[in-house]
Amino acid sequence: MLKRKEDIGLSPYELKFRGLHRSGDIRMTLFEIDFEKVNESTIRSVEELLPYKNSETLIWLNIDGLHDEKLMGELVGTLQIPADILSDVMEPGTRPQMEEFDNGLFVSIKMMELNEGKNRVSVDNLSLVVMDNLLVTFQEEKSDLFNPVRERIRKHSKRFRTLGADYLAFALLDVVIDNYIFILGGLGEKIENLENEMIMDPGRETLKIINLLKRELSNLGRYIRPAREMIIGLVKSESDFIAPVNEKHYKELQDNINQAVELLDYYRELLYDELNIYHSSMSTRLSDIMALLTIFSVIFIPLTFIVGVYGMNFDNIPELHWRYGYFIVWGVMLLIAIGMLWYFKKRKWF
Amino acid sequence: MLKRKEDIGLSPYELKFRGLHRSGDIRMTLFEIDFEKVNESTIRSVEELLPYKNSETLIWLNIDGLHDEKLMGELVGTLQIPADILSDVMEPGTRPQMEEFDNGLFVSIKMMELNEGKNRVSVDNLSLVVMDNLLVTFQEEKSDLFNPVRERIRKHSKRFRTLGADYLAFALLDVVIDNYIFILGGLGEKIENLENEMIMDPGRETLKIINLLKRELSNLGRYIRPAREMIIGLVKSESDFIAPVNEKHYKELQDNINQAVELLDYYRELLYDELNIYHSSMSTRLSDIMALLTIFSVIFIPLTFIVGVYGMNFDNIPELHWRYGYFIVWGVMLLIAIGMLWYFKKRKWF
Amino acid sequence: MLKRKEDIGLSPYELKFRGLHRSGDIRMTLFEIDFEKVNESTIRSVEELLPYKNSETLIWLNIDGLHDEKLMGELVGTLQIPADILSDVMEPGTRPQMEEFDNGLFVSIKMMELNEGKNRVSVDNLSLVVMDNLLVTFQEEKSDLFNPVRERIRKHSKRFRTLGADYLAFALLDVVIDNYIFILGGLGEKIENLENEMIMDPGRETLKIINLLKRELSNLGRYIRPAREMIIGLVKSESDFIAPVNEKHYKELQDNINQAVELLDYYRELLYDELNIYHSSMSTRLSDIMALLTIFSVIFIPLTFIVGVYGMNFDNIPELHWRYGYFIVWGVMLLIAIGMLWYFKKRKWF
Amino acid sequence: MLKRKEDIGLSPYELKFRGLHRSGDIRMTLFEIDFEKVNESTIRSVEELLPYKNSETLIWLNIDGLHDEKLMGELVGTLQIPADILSDVMEPGTRPQMEEFDNGLFVSIKMMELNEGKNRVSVDNLSLVVMDNLLVTFQEEKSDLFNPVRERIRKHSKRFRTLGADYLAFALLDVVIDNYIFILGGLGEKIENLENEMIMDPGRETLKIINLLKRELSNLGRYIRPAREMIIGLVKSESDFIAPVNEKHYKELQDNINQAVELLDYYRELLYDELNIYHSSMSTRLSDIMALLTIFSVIFIPLTFIVGVYGMNFDNIPELHWRYGYFIVWGVMLLIAIGMLWYFKKRKWF
Amino acid sequence: MLKRKEDIGLSPYELKFRGLHRSGDIRMTLFEIDFEKVNESTIRSVEELLPYKNSETLIWLNIDGLHDEKLMGELVGTLQIPADILSDVMEPGTRPQMEEFDNGLFVSIKMMELNEGKNRVSVDNLSLVVMDNLLVTFQEEKSDLFNPVRERIRKHSKRFRTLGADYLAFALLDVVIDNYIFILGGLGEKIENLENEMIMDPGRETLKIINLLKRELSNLGRYIRPAREMIIGLVKSESDFIAPVNEKHYKELQDNINQAVELLDYYRELLYDELNIYHSSMSTRLSDIMALLTIFSVIFIPLTFIVGVYGMNFDNIPELHWRYGYFIVWGVMLLIAIGMLWYFKKRKWF
C-alpha cells in the first residue's frame, strides 16, 4: 500500500506496473456465454479478441498477471478501455475504488484467500471492467476462488446471458465478500476460543496471542473498511452499466459487506475485553502475592523482634532467669500469631 | 452469522437452506380475516392456497420450518414471491434487511425469546413478505411470541381487515421489538443489582459476572443495532406497500428500537462503571495491604536492629554492664515505636 | 422505561394505563384565554368541555392523572384526539416524541423537578396535544412548575390569545427545558466543588461520591438526549400547527436543549477528570508508601546483618576481642546509613 | 451559563437583564461612515439616533452595558429591533446563536480577552444586530479588542461604506475568532513547554499543572465549539443581510473557527499524552523502588539467616568450634551475594 | 499556525506577509506550454508577464518567495487575481482551503518534504491559482518536489496543453499527496520495526521513542486531515474551472488523500498497541520482582525466626541441651523450606 519514491509524480495515463513481483507469464482465459452453450478458451494475444467485439454473446475475459505493459497498451486500442483505468489496474496497491467511464464501469477491490496450511491470508487486487456484454477481470496471480462461479456459468448460462456483464461482476464481487466473512469467521473462532481458555488459566503467552490476533484483525480491517466505502459508492452511483434488474443484487452486496464490518467491530471488542481480563488477572496475581508477603511479614516481624530482645547480652535481664520465661515467651508469641491470623481472616485476605 | 465454505459463491436465486438444524416437519397455519369473522386452519400443501389468491379477505400464512426446498419452489410459482427473496428466507444468518419487489415488500429481523428457565435467550430469524391482502411469515421454529397478536385478530378482525397486511406486519414487528426491550430490561436489572452488591463487597467472582453480562449485552447489540438500521430504512423508504394510514405505526417502531439502542448504551456504560469500581476497589485493597506491611516493617526494623546490636558478642560493650541498660533500651524502643505511630497517624495511613 | 411482560403486543389503539401508581383522582383545570380576560375553572366531566369546542377563545385544558380509561375514551369522542395518541399519553415510559395528526400535533417530553429537600429529582411524563385554539396537557401528578406561565397568561392574555396554542405549548416546553438546565447547574456545582475539595484531600469517600454523581448525570442524560432529538425533529417538521410567527421560539428551544446537552458533556468530562485525579493520588500514595518501606529496609537490612555477624558464637572471631571493635562496628554502620541516605536524597525519594 | 431559579419561565419578550454585575453607566458610541469621511461621537439618549435613521451613510452604534431596561425598550421603538432579540441580548449566558428577523440579522458570540497580567481570560458576550446600513453591537463591558477595526474604518472608510454593515460585522467577528486562536496559541505554548520539561524531570507538581491546563482548555472549548456551530449556521443560512460580495469573508471565518477547533483537539491530545507520560514515569519509579528493595532483601535475607544460625546457643554445634569456621561462613556468604548479583545483572535489574 | 498579536484585526485585503523568515530573493519561473514545444524562462518583473496574457498557450508561473508586497500588488493589477486571495497566499499559516473567484479558482495546501538526512520533515504552504490557460503557484522556498512534473511537461506538452491549467494543478497536487503517503510510509516502517524489537526486549528508551513517533504522526495529521477536507470540498464544488475531462483525476486525488488518512489512523492504532505492550511488559516485570521478593521472604522469615528463638539467652531452654537439637532444627527448617517451594511451584510462581 506504500508509495515508492520513483512512483511519485507518475502520469495517471502511464501504463507502468507498480507491484512487487512479476514472475510468470500472463494468462488470458475467455468465457463466451450464450443462452444455450458456453465456450471456454485460452488466448495468447489481444488480436484473438477482435472477433468477439460487438458479438451478441456475453464475454468474460480474465487476465492473470499485470506486468505486460505492451499487452495493456493493446487493450486500450482493441477494447477502448481508457489508459488511466488500465494504469490503476497496474497499481496493485490501489485503494478499492469505482469509476464510470464513457463506455463502462471500473471497479477494484482486494481479494483475500486463506492459504492451504490455513496460516496466512494472501491478498490480491481484483480489477473489474464492466462494459456492454463484456467483462474483463485482472488479478496478479491465478486463484481458484471463482471456480463456483465458473460452475454456475456452465449450468445456468441462460441466466448469465440474460442478466449480462453486471450480473457476472456481481457474482464475482459476492464471492470476494463472502470470503471476507469466511476468513473473519475463522479468526473470530480463534478469538472466542482464547476467551474460554483465559478463564481457566491466563498464562503469559496469552498476551502475545492477543496482540497477534489484534494485528491480524486490524490488517483485515484495512481492506474491508475501504471496500465497504466503495460498495456503498457503487450502489449510490446508480450507474447506467448496472441494469435495474441487478440493482437488488448490489444492495445485497452492501448488506454483506456491512455484516463483515460488524464482525470486525465485534471481534475487536472481544479482543479488548480479553486484554482487560488478562490485565485484571495479572493485577489480581500481584495483589495475591503482596497479601501473602504481608501476612508472613506481619506475623513474624514482631515475633522475630521478641526473640531478638531475649538474645541481648545485658547483664541484667530479669526475665531470662525466670523458670518458665522461655515458655511464657512462646505463649505470648502464639497469642500474637493467632491474633494476627484472626485479623487477616476478618479482612478476608485468605 | 458465519459463512460456511460450501455456501461461498451460491447463486442468489438458489433455494438452499443454509441453517444448522432441520429437525421436524414444516407447519403452515392460515388466518383468513374478514370484517366480521376469522377462519383459522392448518394447511399441508401449497395447492390449498390457490382458493385464497386474489380473495377479498386478508390472509396471514405463517410457515414454521425453512428447510423444504420443494415447498419453497412451489411458493415461487403459486404466490409469485421472487426466488431471490425466498433464497434470503432460507439463510437464517442473514442480516436484518428490507427489500421491495414488484408486488410486495420483504422484511427480515431477528426474533429473541427468553427461555423457560429464563437463563438463555434463543434467537430465530423472522421473515415477512407483505403483499396485497396477504402476509406470509417464516420462522425456523414455532414460537408463542405472537399469541397476543392472534388474540387481537380474533377480537378486532375488522381493524386488521381495514388496515391490511402492512398493519398486521407492524403488529408482529412491534411484538419483536417490545421483546428486545423486555429482555434488555431483565439484563439491565441484573446489571443494576450487581452495582448495589459491589458497593457492599466486591468479591472476585464479581469480575466474572461483569464479563459475562458484558458478553451477553454485546450479543444483544449485534442483533438490535442492525435491526434499527433496517427499521429506519423501512420508514425512509415510503414503500407503496405501507399505506399512509399505517406510517405512524412504523414511526413508532422506530421510536421503540431507538429506545432499545439507548438502553443498550446505558447498560454498557453501567457495566464499564462497574468494571472501574471493581478495579478501584482492588487497587485500594493492594494499597491497604502495602500500608499495613510498611507500618509493621518500619516500626520493627529499627527495633530489631537495636536488639541485634546488644546481642553482639564483643568483649567490650559498655552498655551491657549498666545496671538499667536493658530497661533503657526498652524505653528507647518504645519512644521510637510511638514516634513512628504518630507519624503514620499524621499521614492518615490508618 | 422498561417493558412489562403483559404489555407486549398491546394494540396501539388500546387505552390502557401502563404506569406504576394510580393513586388519587383525575383533576382537570381549564384556562379560557381571551384578548382582555382569562377565566380559570375546574371541570369534572368531559361534557363540560362541549361549549368550548370551536370557541373563538384560546383554551388550555390541563389533566393531572392518566389512569381513567373511560375519561380518555370520552376525549376521543369529544375532542377528536385519535385513540393511538391517547394510548401513548397513557404510557408514561414513552420516549420523548412528536407526531402530527389530522387536526393537531402531539408532543411528549420528560418533566424533571427538584424536590423540596433538594435531594432527589422526580420525573414525570408531560404530553401536549396542540390543536386549533386548544391545548390539552397531561401529567401523572400535579406540579407547580408551570405557575410562572399561569402568571404570564393572567398578565399578558392578549399575547397568548394572539399567538395561539402553539405559543402556549412553547411556553410550557421552555419551562421544562429551563428546568433541565437549572437541575444540571445544581449537579454541576456539586461536581465543581468536589474538584476543589479533592485537590486538598482525596479521601476514600470521594470515590463513592464521584460514582454517585456519575450515575445521577447519566440518568439525566437518558431524558435530556432523546428530548433534544425530539425538539430538533419538531423544528425540522415545519408543522402546520406551529405558526410562522412562533417558529423562532421553537428554534430557541433547540438552542436551550443543546446547551443542556453541552452541560451534560462538560460535567461528564469533569467527573472523568476527577476520577483520574483520584486514581493518580491513590497511586502516588502507594508509591510513597513503598518508597518509605524501601528506605527503611535498605538502610537497616545491611546493619542488621552486620550485628548478626557479631552475634555469632564461633570460638574464633578475632574482631570480638579488639578493644574498640564495638565502636568500629558502630562507625561502619553509621557510614553505611549515611551513604544510603545520600543516595536516596540524590534520587529525590524524599 | 447556568439558570437562576427566578429566570425560569420568563417571557421571551421580557426586557430583563439576566447577568451578574450591573456596575457603571451605559456608554453609547457612534461611527457615521461615509465614502470620504468618518464621524465619531458619543450619544446619551436614544432620541439622538433619530436623525441617523434611513441615512445614506453606514452607522455603527456600539453599546457598552446591558442593564438599562428602559433604554432597551426605546431601541425597540426607535430602531425596530424586535423585543425578543433584545431580550436575548440582555441574557449574557446565552449560547452563541444567529437569527434572522424581518429587517435584520442577529448574531451573538463569546468574546475572549487575555487580561493585562496574562493570567486570566475574561469572557464577555458580544451581540451584533445587522440591519440595512446599520450595525448595533452590545457588550457588557468596554473592550479595546476592536481598536484595530476602528483604525481600519478611519483609514478605509470607503471600503466599509461600500461593503456595508455585514462587512463591518464580519470584521468584528474576525477579530473575535483571531483572538480565540491567539489565546489558544498562548495556552498551547505552555502545554508544549510542559512536555519538554517533563522529559527532564516529571515532578509531582506536573500533575497539578496538567490538570489546570486541561480545565482551562476545556473551558475555552465550551465557548469555541458552539461558536463554530453558529458560524457554520451563518454561512449555510445564505441570509439576505449578507451581500454576495461578503460571503467569501464569512467562509473565511468558518475556516478560522475550524482552525481554532483543530487547535483545541490537538492540544487536548498533547495533554492526554503528557498525562500518560507522567503516569508511565510514576509507575517506572515504583518499579525501580521495588527492584531496589528486592535486590537488597534477596541478597541479605539468606545471609541474615546464616548468621542467625550460628548465633544459636545449642550446646552441640560442631561448626562453632572449627578453627576457620567464622572465615568459611564469610566465604559462603560472599559466594551467595555474588551469585545473586550475577543473577540480577543477567535479568537487567540494574 | 499560531496568530501573532499584531496580525489580529488585519484587513482581509491587506497584502502583508505573515510568515517567519523572509531571507532570499523572489524567484519567478515561467513555463509556456504549446502543443509541440515548451519554453522555460526566468522572469524578474511582472511587466514581463504582459505578452502572455490572453495567449493561446498554457502558462505556468511559479513564484518562490512570498514577502514582496509590491510584487503582489502588481499581480493584482496585471493578472486580476483578487487582493484577498493574494492576502491568503501571504499567510503561510493558513488552513488548506479552496475558493472560487470571478475568473479563477484558488487552492492552498501544505507541502511536506523529507530532508536530505531524512531526519526532519519540512513543511511549506503551496498556493495555486487556476485561471483560464494560466496557473500561478506560490511557495515560500524553492523545492525539487515538482521536478517529475516538469519532466512530464517537457515530454507530453500536448497532453498538458489539451487538458489545461486544471490538469497541471492536479498533477502538482497529486505529487503533494503522493509525498504524504511516502512520508507516512517511512514513519510507518519505523513504527512497525519498533513493534518487532519490543517483543524481544522492551527497554526504557522504547517509551521515549513511542512518544516521539506519536508526536510526529500527530503533527502529520494536523496537515493531512484538513487537506482531505479541502480536497473533498474541491471535488464536491464542481467548479467551472475544473473541466469535466479532469474530474476523474480530482476524484483520484480524493482516493489518495483518503488512503493517507487511513494510514494515519492505522499507524496511530499501532502506536497505541505498542504503548499497551510496553505497559504490560513493565507491569509483568513489577509482578515478577514482587514474586521473587515474596518467595525469598516467605521462605526465610520463619527460618530466621526459628534461629532467633534458639539464640535467646533464657537460663532454661531445654532443647538447647539436647544432643541433636542443632541437627533437628536444621531438619525442621529444611522441611519448612521445601514445603514453601512446593506451594509456590503449585501456584506457578516460578
Ligand SMILES: [Mg+2]
Ligand atoms: Mg498517482
Ligand SMILES: [Mg+2]
Ligand atoms: Mg482512476
Ligand SMILES: [Mg+2]
Ligand atoms: Mg491510483
Ligand SMILES: [Mg+2]
Ligand atoms: Mg451470497
Ligand SMILES: [Mg+2]
Ligand atoms: Mg475508511
Ligand SMILES: [Mg+2]
Ligand atoms: Mg464502522
Ligand SMILES: [Mg+2]
Ligand atoms: Mg465503533
Ligand SMILES: [Mg+2]
Ligand atoms: Mg436479497
Ligand SMILES: [Mg+2]
Ligand atoms: Mg443474504
Ligand SMILES: [Mg+2]
Ligand atoms: Mg407498543
Ligand SMILES: [Mg+2]
Ligand atoms: Mg451496526
Ligand SMILES: [Mg+2]
Ligand atoms: Mg446510538
Ligand SMILES: [Mg+2]
Ligand atoms: Mg455512545
Ligand SMILES: [Mg+2]
Ligand atoms: Mg404514537
Ligand SMILES: [Mg+2]
Ligand atoms: Mg410508544
Ligand SMILES: [Mg+2]
Ligand atoms: Mg428562556
